[in-house]
Amino acid sequence: MLPIDDSPIVRDGKAVILAMDHGLEHGPVDFESVPERLDPATVFETATHDAVTAMAVQKGIAEGYYPSYEDEVNLLVKLNGTSNLWMGEPDSPVNCSVDYAVELGADAVGFTIYSGSNHEVEMFEEFREVQERAREYDIPVVLWSYPRGQGLKNDTKPGTIAYATRIALELGADIAKVKYPGSPEAMAHACRAAGDMKVVMSGGSKQGDEAFLSTVESATRAGCCGLAVGRNVWQRDDPGHILDALESVIYDEQPAATALETASTAADDRPDAPVEG
Numbered sequence: 335m336l337p338i339d340d341s342p343i344v345r346d347g348k349a350v351i352l353a354m355d356h357g358l359e360h361g362p363v364d365f366e367s368v369p370e371r372l373d374p375a376t377v378f379e380t381a382t383h384d385a386v387t388a389m390a391v392q393k394g395i396a397e398g399y400y401p402s403y404e405d406e407v408n409l410l411v412k413l414n415g416t417s418n419l420w421m422g423e424p425d426s427p428v429n430c431s432v433d434y435a436v437e438l439g440a441d442a443v444g445f446t447i448y449s450g451s452n453h454e455v456e457m458f459e460e461f462r463e464v465q466e467r468a469r470e471y472d473i474p475v476v477l478w479s480y481p482r483g484q485g486l487k488n489d490t491k492p493g494t495i496a497y498a499t500r501i502a503l504e505l506g507a508d509i510a511k512v513k514y515p516g517s518p519e520a521m522a523h524a525c526r527a528a529g530d531m532k533v534v535m536s537g538g539s540k541q542g543d544e545a546f547l548s549t550v551e552s553a554t555r556a557g558c559c560g561l562a563v564g565r566n567v568w569q570r571d572d573p574g575h576i577l578d579a580l581e582s583v584i585y586d587e588q589p590a591a592t593a594l595e596t597a598s599t600a601a602d603d604r605p606d607a608p609v610e611g
């Protein structure tokens with residue numbers, strides 16, 4: 335872990351990473367409720383919101399779409415990923431080098447490790463190469479730290495999530511991205527296990543505004559510096575509205591209810607606000 339408060343992907347010590355690697359990880363099914371968002375440009379447009387400190391995508395999307403957004407969006411290139419069609423023990427093959435990510439304009443790189451998988455050893459070794467190369471470029475490394483494998487299966491138990499943040503710290507990540515362990519106390523414990531390293535909460539599948547924002551409020555008050563979020567932003571009809579509210583909760587430390595109210599008032603004043611009915 336290195337101090338990254340001066341990095342472009344951090345604003346006032348906080349980070350909101352808009353993730354859109356779902357086309358690879360889950361498939362086009364994640365875009366069925368919002369078919370227009372299958373066009374990556376629409377999500378890059380969303381990432382121009384002030385609340386977003388970086389957009390996380392795979393290299394193919396970065397190659398094709400980032401050139402049009404490089405002045406307005408900070409880029410995080412994910413260096414590995416798996417499709418949902420893979421039925422074996424959790425694994426995440428490397429598909430991009432740090433060098434190529436930097437060539438594409440990356441301000442940070444991202445890597446997934448499924449600790450507890452039978453492929454943990456290889457993933458740890460691959461991460462070593464990525465982490466040390468990223469140090470040469472002085473760019474932050476975000477670790478999608480997901481304990482998952484035989485006997486674990488999407489485990490969000492408090493002890494497991496604290497182990498996930500600790501693994502990220504020990505392996506030299508600058509930010510750990512972990513699932514919410516179910517309570518503010520458990521999240522606080524996971525943040526303590528991360529030492530001085532930053533922790534972001536993973537957004538998860540789409541929830542209602544209140545439920546989502548109050549989890550974000552709990553996680554950030556417990557010590558998370560923000561979140562890495564995909565579906566809870568771009569699966570909404572009006573992503574700008576939830577980003578306004580996230581900005582208030584995360585940067586201005588407003589309660590979720592106040593943030594929602596302020597965001598609704600702001601949305602009514604926006605020329606591009608979706609028309610009701």
Ligand code: FBP
Pocket residue numbers: 353354355356359360478536537538539562563564565566
């Ligand atoms: P979400 O906020 O939509 O959960 O996105 C965060 C993310 O980590 C993505 O980067 C990734 O594609 C997806 O979640 C992985 O989801 P899962 O945990 O279901 O494999």
